Amino acid sequence: MNIKFSMPELLVLFSLFMYSQSFWFAVGAFTLGVISRLTVYLLDYGKELKRAENLSNGLDELSATVKDMLGANKD
Numbered sequence: 001m002n003i004k005f006s007m008p009e010l011l012v013l014f015s016l017f018m019y020s021q022s023f024w025f026a027v028g029a030f031t032l033g034v035i036s037r038l039t040v041y042l043l044d045y046g047k048e049l050k051r052a053e054n055l056s057n058g059l060d061e062l063s064a065t066v067k068d069m070l071g072a073n074k075d
Contacts, residue, residue, distance in 0.1 A: 008037035
């Protein structure tokens with residue numbers, strides 16, 4: 001399990017402690033923390049999709065090469 005504690009989590013925790021002092025400041029920090037974590041998640045998800053696409057393309061090229069080699073031996 002990958003546990004992360006970075007700036008978005010710190011902002012959410014900060015908003016918890018700031019709630020009693022300034023409601024709107026706490027809401028702003030919480031919103032910024034949630035939006036930034038969502039952005040990081042979407043960027044990581046995009047990287048994983050790109051990696052899977054590259055792997056799939058590599059396997060397709062490998063299978064085409066093997067088919068060509070086997071097909072050339074039949075002649």
